[in-house]
Amino acid sequence: MINLETPEYIKNLTSGINNLAKSVLRPISRKYDEEEHAYPKELDMFRGMQILGRPKKKKKDDEAKQDSGNGKPKKGINLSTVAVIEEMCWGDAGLLLSIPNAGLGNAAIAAVATDEQMERFGKMWAAMAITEPGAGSDSGSITTTAVLDGDEWVLNGEKIFVTCAERSDCVVVWATVDKKAGKAGIKSFVVEKGRPGFKLEHLEHKLGIRASDTGTFVLDNCRIPRDNILGSPEVKTGTEGFKGVMKTFDNTRPLVASMATGIARAAVDYMRDKIEESGTKLDYSKNPNNISSIEKEFYLMEAHLEAMRLLTWRAAWMADNEQFNNTEASMSKAKAGRYATLITQKACELLGPLGFTREELPEKWMRDSKIMDIFEGTGQIQHLIVARNVLEMSSKELK
Amino acid sequence: MISFMPSEEQSVMKETLAKLIQNTIRDNAHDMDEKHAIPQEFIAKFRELGIAQSPIPEEFGGFGLPASPVMSAIILEELAAGDMGYAVASTLPSLFIHPLLEFGNETQKANYLPPLASGECEATLAINEMHFKFDAACPKTHAEKKPGKYIISGEKCYVPMADSAKYFLVAAQCDGENCLFIVEKDMPGFAIGECEKNLGLNTLPTFKVHFDACEIPEGQRLCGAEGYDRTLQKTRIAMAALGTGVSRASFEYARNYAKDRVQFGEPIASRQAVAFMIAEMAYEVDAMRLMTWKAASALENGRDAKRESYLAKLYAGDMTMKITDYGVQILGGHGYIREHPVERYYRNGRSIACLEGLAIV
Numbered sequence: 184m185i186n187l188e189t190p191e192y193i194k195n196l197t198s199g200i201n202n203l204a205k206s207v208l209r210p211i212s213r214k215y216d217e218e219e220h221a222y223p224k225e226l227d228m229f230r231g232m233q234i235l236g237r238p239k240k241k242k243k244d245d246e247a248k249q250d251s252g253n254g255k256p257k258k259g260i261n262l263s264t265v266a267v268i269e270e271m272c273w274g275d276a277g278l279l280l281s282i283p284n285a286g287l288g289n290a291a292i293a294a295v296a297t298d299e300q301m302e303r304f305g306k307m308w309a310a311m312a313i314t315e316p317g318a319g320s321d322s323g324s325i326t327t328t329a330v331l332d333g334d335e336w337v338l339n340g341e342k343i344f345v346t347c348a349e350r351s352d353c354v355v356v357w358a359t360v361d362k363k364a365g366k367a368g369i370k371s372f373v374v375e376k377g378r379p380g381f382k383l384e385h386l387e388h389k390l391g392i393r394a395s396d397t398g399t400f401v402l403d404n405c406r407i408p409r410d411n412i413l414g415s416p417e418v419k420t421g422t423e424g425f426k427g428v429m430k431t432f433d434n435t436r437p438l439v440a441s442m443a444t445g446i447a448r449a450a451v452d453y454m455r456d457k458i459e460e461s462g463t464k465l466d467y468s469k470n471p472n473n474i475s476s477i478e479k480e481f482y483l484m485e486a487h488l489e490a491m492r493l494l495t496w497r498a499a500w501m502a503d504n505e506q507f508n509n510t511e512a513s514m515s516k517a518k519a520g521r522y523a524t525l526i527t528q529k530a531c532e533l534l535g536p537l538g539f540t541r542e543e544l545p546e547k548w549m550r551d552s553k554i555m556d557i558f559e560g561t562g563q564i565q566h567l568i569v570a571r572n573v574l575e576m577s578s579k580e581l582k
Numbered sequence: 583m584i585s586f587m588p589s590e591e592q593s594v595m596k597e598t599l600a601k602l603i604q605n606t607i608r609d610n611a612h613d614m615d616e617k618h619a620i621p622q623e624f625i626a627k628f629r630e631l632g633i634a635q636s637p638i639p640e641e642f643g644g645f646g647l648p649a650s651p652v653m654s655a656i657i658l659e660e661l662a663a664g665d666m667g668y669a670v671a672s673t674l675p676s677l678f679i680h681p682l683l684e685f686g687n688e689t690q691k692a693n694y695l696p697p698l699a700s701g702e703c704e705a706t707l708a709i710n711e712m713h714f715k716f717d718a719a720c721p722k723t724h725a726e727k728k729p730g731k732y733i734i735s736g737e738k739c740y741v742p743m744a745d746s747a748k749y750f751l752v753a754a755q756c757d758g759e760n761c762l763f764i765v766e767k768d769m770p771g772f773a774i775g776e777c778e779k780n781l782g783l784n785t786l787p788t789f790k791v792h793f794d795a796c797e798i799p800e801g802q803r804l805c806g807a808e809g810y811d812r813t814l815q816k817t818r819i820a821m822a823a824l825g826t827g828v829s830r831a832s833f834e835y836a837r838n839y840a841k842d843r844v845q846f847g848e849p850i851a852s853r854q855a856v857a858f859m860i861a862e863m864a865y866e867v868d869a870m871r872l873m874t875w876k877a878a879s880a881l882e883n884g885r886d887a888k889r890e891s892y893l894a895k896l897y898a899g900d901m902t903m904k905i906t907d908y909g910v911q912i913l914g915g916h917g918y919i920r921e922h923p924v925e926r927y928y929r930n931g932r933s934i935a936c937l938e939g940l941a942i943v
Contacts, residue, residue, distance in 0.1 A: 184585055184587075184588070184589035184591075184592065184652075185585060185586065185587070185588055185589070185592060185652045185656075185875050185879065186583065186584055186585050186652070186879050186882070186883070187584065187586070187872065187875050187876040187879040188584065188879045188880065188883045188885070189584070190583060190584050193584075258583070262584070467888050467889045467892035467893070468719045468811070468814070468888065468892065469717055469719050469720075470715070470716065470717035470718065470719065471896055472715070473715050473717050482892070482893065482896055483896065483897075483900070485893060486873070486893040486894075486896050486897040487897070489873055489876065489890075489893055489897075490866075490869035490870075490872070490873060490897060493869065493872035493873060493876060494865060494868065494869055494872065496584075496586075497586045497868075497872060500584065500585070500586050501586065504587070510864075511868075514864070514865035514868060517861065517862075517865060518865050518866075518869060563854075563858070565861075566854075566857070566858040566861040566862065567854070567857070567858075567861075569861035569864055569865060570851075570854075570857035570858060570860055570861040570864075571857075573837060573860060573861065573864045574837060574840070574841060574851050574857065574860060576841075576851060576852065576857075580849075580852055581851065581852050581854075581857055582852070582854075
């Protein structure tokens with residue numbers, strides 16, 4: 184039965200996290216924006232907190248069966264995760280990305296690692312390296328290579344835009360073992376820091392989320408043990424393997440959408456405080472054309488914020504209930520990424536001088552939010568995915 | 583527990599109405615729009631389902647089932663996806679029945695519910711007024727309290743099907759308080775004006791109604807500010823549901839058209855410029871629906887939905903216009919021709935932001 188009331192357990196969870204965001208993240212938000220690349224040591228208290236990289240306990244077949252199929256909605260991890268992330272990013276999105284041991288690489292390891300690999304890499308902080316200078320959205324065209332030489336893989340290539348580049352202990356690197364095989368030849372490898380030939384070339388200076396260190400790695404005949412490959416080394420015909428990798432984006436896109444929602448909400452809450460401090464009561468009753476421009480814009484911002492959150496929660500809820508959510512995940516990211524950008528821009532516009540000063544946070548949120556429409560698939564890629572799905576057209580029919 | 587999935591009951595209702603729409607309304611919507619009328623048998627087809635009677639207690643001739651705002655939203659979206667005028671016309675008595683059930687005293691219920699339950703007469707709601715800066719939250723129509731009676735003065739517009747209605751729920755201010763009054767058509771000083779000529783919703787006859795020192799007994803006051811506010815919440819959710827329906831219709835038509843329409847040797851849908859518009863329509867229709875359901879869920883769980891209903895209608899008002907605009911644009915010149923429904927959706931879509939109180943959940 185349709186019921187979109189926020190459950191009590193989510194309310195309790197988010198109010199707890201909101202306290203953390205308020206007391207731990209907000210006070211250092213500006214500091215680490217100004218001190219780009221400095222490690223936010225205050226975040227050590229979160230080490231091991233499972234946010235982006237929750238370990239997935241592998242279920243035995245019979246347990247998995249018992250767990251699904253009673254048809255009732257579940258109290259799932261995806262929904263509570265997006266709710267928590269929204270709160271954390273309400274505090275600071277760059278800092279969320281800097282939480283130790285909670286990198287995207289950790290999520291990748293947790294998803295497919297063997298017990299033995301879990302033993303070796305489970306306690307590490309793992310970054311994720313996919314993008315290359317010549318391969319952004321088109322991640323199927325990466326050129327970093329991995330060649331098996333005896334008991335070692337030899338990796339060569341360049342990886343850019345790696346989050347937690349400096350702070351991480353290891354990096355999950357995407358490389359092709361067989362260029363001719365196309366997407367089917369792409370595998371991921373765990374490369375520990377300190378391996379000869381693995382070099383952090385430089386850290387980027389960014390528009391926003393400056394608390395998060397983003398860097399470029401060069402792999403120059405970098406040798407890693409044969410067992411550092413995640414998943415099977417076998418190159419299967421077809422693109423099933425690659426599709427499996429892309430499928431993990433169905434789970435991570437709502438996470439980014441909730442990050443966007445969190446930043447946008449920070450701006451909306453800031454606006455609300457200012458409007459109310461100025462003596463205007465927001466009462467949600469008057470014809471929106473009979474109120475001040477600021478009030479109407481505020482209501483619109485709030486309405487879009489609700490839309491962002493609901494699309495995100497739906498995608499997460501579907502994942503919790505084992506429904507295929509490829510379209511809905513991209514819908515949430517398309518909407519939230521774009522509108523977080525627009526909402527924070529609008530907030531700065533409406534705030535005037537208060538929206539342009541580094542003494543206040545809105546300008547920072549405007550810079551931070553912009554990445555939400557870019558990473559984990561740009562808004563354009565999300566639109567493409569949604570369009571292909573609703574039009575029932577293949578990637579050949581709709582390029 | 584939170585759920586984004588319809589129950590079996592909700593799914594069955596949606597499918598039943600989808601069939602009704604597919605088999606009767608969609609094919610005839612163009613004719614109905616041109617003729618400015620809906621054949622009576624089409625209205626009857628919906629009325630036969632007994633949805634208006636459902637929440638009326640058995641003693642007054644209904645089925646005594648609990649009202650469900652979420653179910654109402656599902657119903658209104660589905661009907662509006664066929665024709666928005668039809669959605670308003672076929673669900674009309676609910677506009678009167680729902681507030682009466684919630685705020686009416688026993689006498690009022692005993693007087694008005696039985697004839698509505700049996701379907702022997704129509705009843706409607708008069709909220710909108712034809713003046714600049716109209717605001718449903720502060721109507722200019724006013725009621726003056728006199729011993730044993732009220733005197734209502736003012737004028738209402740966009741009163742759906744006023745010509746066939748016997749009972750009217752009228753929004754008016756009394757001593758600065760927003761109130762709803764029950765007015766019967768033969769009460770002195772009450773007059774129905776001419777059928778209005780509107781931009782859209784051609785299938786729905788709307789009328790101005792005049793209150794020229796209209797005298798009504800004091801027992802005709804249904805509710806004050808609290809009930810008024812709650813009724814507005816419910817109509818706002820309903821307007822958002824109607825917006826979702828008409829937007830969905832435009833989206834679906836434009837999507838199918840874009841796949842069939844070949845230019846430069848391939849379907850126009852294979853161009854990103856068009857495909858991205860379709861993607862945006864798809865998620866905005868969903869967003870509108872989710873906001874509608876969110877507000878309806880608040881009511882269904884016994885909570886106030888002031889904020890949620892306000893935001894849902896505001897959002898739907900903007901987005902319905904944007905989506906129905908895209909619908910016309912994707913069809914290009916053909917979208918401008920009345921043979922394709924997108925031009926009708928575009929005209930009808932404007933009503934969501936312009937008007938209040940055409941339906942209720």
